[in-house]
Amino acid sequence: MGFTINTRHRLEQDGRAVERIASPAAHTGGTFGQTPHILIMHFTYGASARSSASWFQDPDNRSKSSAHVVVDRDGAVIQCVDFDTAANHAGQSSWGGLTSFNNKSFGIELANWGYLKPGPGGSWTSYTNVPIASPFLAAHKNGNPYRPSDAPIGWEPYSPEQMATAVAIARALAAKYGVDTILGHDDIARGRKWDPGPAFDMARFRNQVLGDRAIDGPNTLTVRSPTGLNLRQGAGTEFAMIEQLADGTQVAPIEQRGNWLFVNVLDEEGVAQKSGWVHGAFLA
Template sequence: MAYVIKNGILNDNSNPVRQIRSRNTGGAFPAPPGIVVIHFTAGGSAASSANWFASRENTNSSAHVVVDRDGSIIQCVNFNEVAWHAGKSSWRGLAGLNKHSIGIEIANWGALRGGANGWYNAAGQKVDNVVMAVHRNGNPDGSRTPIGWEAYPAAQFEAVVALVRALREVYPIAEIVGHDDIAPVRKSDPGPAFDMVRFRQRALGGRDQNGANVGVVRSPGGLNLRSGPGTNFAVVQLLADGSKVMPMGVNGSWIEVTTLDAAGKPSKTGWVHSHYLDLD
């Protein structure tokens, strides 16, 4: 699929995608947005979320688009206008991400509830497409053991990749973050079922395929290098933001790396969470 954006409207095969417009906008962006924020809806269909954004009962939330499980997209706010998706938020010195970012909502239930025969969404329906994981900031129920999260179908993932690629043709998009990055205490979306490392690689692209296999730490507060793939393992070293590492292996959301010194020579080996590692 290949999308094109014309005058702030997303087009598929020269036709605008389905529009369910929300009145909840902040007017024109003060400057072209350079960040994409990924959310999950914590609900059912994309249409149900888009209809809520358009409802007169809803006076304080919206997003630019909602992407359904089959990859279909509904646009709710013109890309040239501010949408109310981020709430109280901050990232790399910016406060209030609404005026700096484009918000993409993905139809997904997020954290599920365990039952006798499996995992269930907030509507009480059993969900079969489940990823067992622990949110890096702690699960919404306060636990730190694996729970069920609804998986993101391949068609949906690929649609969001194509969307961000189209956005980059028009806007200076340089970063992709989750709602749980910019509001980590309040929010858990898009959650551990969303492979953010792979998504960034696919959506941002531009990697030198002939270059060295090197990753860069992206964490303003530093990133713990641990002795094993999990927060229960001891911290070997605190890696500074911008540190370069060589990926060695993968275990779930954790990547085994060897740190590189200033001369690019291997130093210590350990494990880091993939969310904070840029492999582009």
């Protein structure tokens, strides 16, 4: 899978332009004043890449939202805004002393229902009642979008095909524009947005795109506790235990609060299976 960006700031796959459903100029911020080096990842909270790209064109889209590209669950790509133009994907945002990320970043949307609704018998569905057979169960690092705020809830997983495409596009952005920082919408709009959420393995994604330039430091840590390590719903012993992690378990750190780390728990292939809080004294 080879993605490149041409002189018109449009994405090509294996030398052919990807499908384009252009967002109206009124749904963009105009030409970038300075080329961004930041990439923001999102989920669409929608049915498909096409439905989201079409929404970006819709006159009823009162927020005039848009994104540079949308990646479908099967890995297909639609470009909506050229990479020399600011897309309206971030909204009110701040991080690292910066604000207004529409003008400072590229935005990739992944077709995904995001957080799910609980149903009978432990089932989970989208807000449109689409059943999700094998949801990713985790609490959001910033607190869930609905109560209980700190207990595991269902999230739609991202497909391997979708993630492989997202990695390839991000690498093309790094090669063309020098992208060296990758964040989630939930990093720059804490408490307002929950995408791409805990089902998106940000530490793994950064490592795949940027290698040892990933901004979170070590990409994995190992549980060092013969009696195991409690994975908790919050940053403290007062929070309920999700499960006990065995000695030698690999985790990917996402966020730190004092001595506590919010981590993704990885399987043997390094893929995130669940998330929660652990005490950093038992990681190496």
